[in-house]
Each structure stands twice: as C-alpha cells, then as structure tokens.
Amino acid sequence: MSLNVPLVAANLSTSFVASLLYGVFLVLFSASFYLLVNHPRADSINKGIKSRLLTPLVISSLCIFITITGNWICTCIRLFQAFVIFDSGHSPLEFYADLSQTTQVVKTGFLMSTVIIGDAVMIYRLWVVWSFRKSIIAFPMCTLLGLVACSIGITYQFTQYIPGEDIFVTAAGRWITSDTTFTFCTNVYCSALIAWRIWRTNVAARRYGGRSLMHILAIVVESASIYTLWTIFFFATYKSETNVQFPVVDSWPAVTGIAFMLINVRVGLGWSQRGRGVLPGNTSTARMSNSEEDSRVGNRFETYNMRPMAVHITRAIDKGEIYDGNQTEEGDRGSLAAKVKPV
Template identity: 50%
Template sequence: MAPNIFFVPANLASFAIQSCLYGVYLVLAVTSICLIAGRNASRRRRGTSIHWSPSLVGAIGLFVTITAQHWILIVDRAFSAFIRFPLGPLEFYGNLAETTQVVKTGFLVGTLAIGDALIIHRLWIVWGYNKYVIMFPIGTLIGLVVSGAGITYQFTRYKPGQTVFLSEAGRWITAETVFTFCTNVYCTAFISWRLWNQGRAIQPYGGPSLRSVLAIMVESAAIYTIGTIFYLACYRSQSNLQLIVIDCWPAITGIACMAIYVRVGLGWTHLEGKPSIVAATQPLSFAVDTTRLEQADTDFDCPMDELNEERNKGTV
C-alpha cells in the first residue's frame, strides 16, 4: 500500500472532486428525468401507457443510489472522520468494516448494476428484442452483482492491519471491474454496429443519418470505459488514487447514462410537432421487427418497422 501520509489527503481530494462531478450529474439527472417523464406523458395522451418506462425507473434508481452514496454517506463520513471519530481520520478511513463504508460499497454496486442494466436494455431494444444478443451481458451483469456482494461481505470481515489491496476482497474487486468493463464494451460495440448497419440501409432512401446517434453512444461509453480502466490500473498498482476514482465512479456512471438521455431528449423536443416519417423516427429509433408494424414503448423506441416498410415500397 502507498504510504499512509497519502491516505487521508486522497480521501479529501475524492470528496472535493466527487462533489464537482455530482453537481454535473445532478443537472443532467434532473433534466433527463423531466425530459423522459414529459415524453412519456406526451405518448400517454396519444393512447400509449408508458409512464413508468424502464429508462425512467432506471434514471430515478441511479439518482437515489448516487445521491445516497454522496450526500448521506461520503459527506457524513467526512464529518465523522474529522469531527466525531476520536481516533482521527486515518483510523476511520482505514477501517473497511466501518458501517458507513460497507453501506457505501453496497450503493456503489447498486449504481454500477443499474447503469449496466440500462445499457443492456438499450442493446435489447436496438437489436429488436433479440434475447440471444443480450445473453453475454446478462451473464456479466450477474457476475457484477455477485462480485459486488462478495466485496461488501468481505468488508464486513475486515481485520485491523489488512489493506484493500491485500484483503480477500481484492479478487472480488478485480472481478467486478472486469465484469462491468466487458458489459459496456460489448453492448457499445454491438449497438454501434447495429446503428451503423441500419444507417447505411436507410440513407439511400432518404432516411435520417445515424452518425450523431453513434457519436452519442461512443462518447458516453468512452467516459465510463476510461474511468473503469483508470480505476483498475490504480488498484492493481496499489495506488491510493483508487480511493479518488472509486468515490467518483458512481457520478461518472450517472453522467455517462444521463448525457445520452439529455441529448436524445433535446432531439425529442426539437422534433416535436413535425409530422414526417423522419421526425417520427427520432434519434435512437429503430425498426426492431420487420414482421410487424408496432412501435416499442421505451425511451429508445423508434418504429423502424415503418421505415423498413416504406423502404420496401420504395417511397421513403
């Protein structure tokens, strides 16, 4: 482990940086939830009951876990370490079995699981509800949850003198990081390939370009993936920088997810009231089943069935 002199400063730095990131996330989260709820309400008035869509539930779930992890736990832990705990901040932050540390870890696992579930849901929608394409990420999601439970349990069994790098939790931490990395890389790659392929198919018929959609997905995935790789590198090198990254990880997850919803939501608002086949197939809207003309009632739902039918008629 790095010298203890860097341990407390690392926790102070994580508190400051994570507060800034949480502020960014909070703006995106409130905007996203309002846009998704407004969009759902608009469709409900047209006879489609999707008020509690998976993306809305997921966005609210992320907001709850990230807010709890930051304000209820990280802020409270800072006050406890420097004001209430008699042995000082070094002993407080070094105790992995401390109740708030264990609960904070649980909220972190919950945040990562919700974030991964949301991207798996997008993959499922984009690939036309193909259950086979999501089998691998569902497996890695289960692995993430199991690994997270293992980390939380091992923290409760922490003994004085152990470190997070050499404790039994170490193997679970590495596994959890690899699982979430695989989930995001797999889902982003398959979503991007599907968008690129569909974009090439519809453009000759006057369909909308999907390059901006690809950019949104890749940029958001890059934010999360870079953070994940950086955390794993810090942890494996036994650097206390991992303390900063691990506290910022939930906010980074939220920013990566909510940035997509905000940019897509702004597209909804811009296209609202424009009755055309292109406008009807707003960003992240795809034909998910060419055998039926049915619109999927989700945040990434887009009737590409209609596009395909029009394309087959040669009228698009």
C-alpha cells in the first residue's frame, strides 16, 4: 500500500533536502579538490599545477561537481516555476505532474550523468587496486554500459511523457528499474572486491610488521554503504509507488557526490598528517584517492617496513693486537665473526 503523500508537498521537501545535502557535498568537494591538487606527496611535489589538475580523479571530481550543481540548480528553478511562473503560481500540482517539462528532463540528464560518473570512478578504483587487471573489470564495464543505455532511455522517455500517465507502469518506469539495478550491481561488485583486496594486502603486510590498513578498508566500506543504502531506499520507495520517491531521487546526485568525496577526503587527510610519507604496509594503498600514477594498490612490488636489527662483530686475534692492513705484527691473520639478530 502506497503512502498518501501529496505530490506538491513531496516536491517542496525535495528543495530542502536536496539543498542540505548539496551543502554537505560542497564542503567535501572543496576539501577533496584541495587535497588532490595540493597533496604533499613526494612524487608530486615538483609537478606543476597543470599536471596535478590533469589526473583522472581531479577531472572526475570536477565533472561530478558540475552535474550535481546543475541538478540542484534545476531543482531550485522548478520551485520558482511551480509557485511563481507557471500559470502565475496557481497550478503547482499540474506543473509537477508534467514530467515532460524541460527543466525536469534536464534535471534527469544531470542525475543520470552523476550516477554514471560515480560508477565509472568505482570501476577505475577497482582497476587500480587490482593492478590494472582487465578481467576483473569486465562485469562492471558491462553494467556501466547498460546504465548508460538506460540513462539515455529514461531521459528520452521523459520528453515523451503525457501528463496523467502513471510513471510506475509506463516505459519510463521500466528504464528506472533497470538503471537502479545496474548501478546497484556495479557498486556492490566493485566495493566488495576492493575491500577484499585491501584486506588480503593488510594480512600480508602485518606478517612483515607493517601497520594495519583496516582504516582504509573502513573508509571504502562506509562510503560504499552510504551510496548502496540510498539506492536501496530509492528503489523501495519507487516500488511502493509513493511520492516519497521524488525527494529521494532528487537527492541521489548529492549522495553520490558525498560518497565519492568522502573517500578522497578521509584518505587524503590521513596522508597529509604524515607529511610527505605514505601509509605503511602496501605503500600504494594510501594513494588510491589521488591519480592513476599515484594509485598502485595491489601492485606486485609491495613494500613493507623492516624490523630493526642489531649487528655484533667480534674480531679474534691469535697473536698480537697491533696490525697493519689485514696482517698482525706476528704475521698471524685474525678472524671476524658476526652475529645478526632482530631487535
């Protein structure tokens, strides 16, 4: 049984919820962009600003900022259209019920673009963590292509929408179901394999005295959980045929951006506290949130912190204690014995 939430009330709440989440995203984006461009890592300290900007994660961050901002602007414009411009503000219900409105179509395009970029970055991270193994990203690449096709389909269907149609049973509704399924599969698959890879690397690093990487594992899992739970929440509200789906789906881009930026910010802040160093254990794991060149988690050349060792050297001389070079005064050669033991 669907919840009896008025359409106008649902869209009014959209403006408040979307604006709140957009503000959170904006703060995280600013911090993430600063850390990505001005990160004090040793191998980027001598790079110019242009080289730092032309990295996959910086470019994707800028793109996702544009799409999320565009979606939020469309939400604000639609609020003014419904209560001020359209029919002099006397028919907000008719305005919101018409999904073929240009602002609604454009907003849908921004929404789907944000989801596509977010999924693409997840696949990129998976590819880097698994040492650029192409076979590991075969499945998520297929789901990403499916998402792109369905995103085009849903955007087009909104242009053909006839006021009065039931969005839950039309062709647009089937595109929505497919979109949600594809992005859900992509994120669960990528997050699970990234987490498993980091966990295995952590186990190997601990054997050699490296520090724990569980904090990085927690960052990945927590950020993925935010996006996945919101996707499930939207799908549940959509399938229950309630108007609550509208504030949920309109906040989807901001939630995508928040989950995206949280990884960059939390890993970046943890790294900055170590100056120019990197996280111990697998040195490349800490670089996951920077660039393709600086992201090498799971690299075959893994490095670990070595335990300190004490070396005790004893020299035994048969006759005499005064020597020149390698011979003693009496002509007898001494012998060297060394003991090496870990501290």
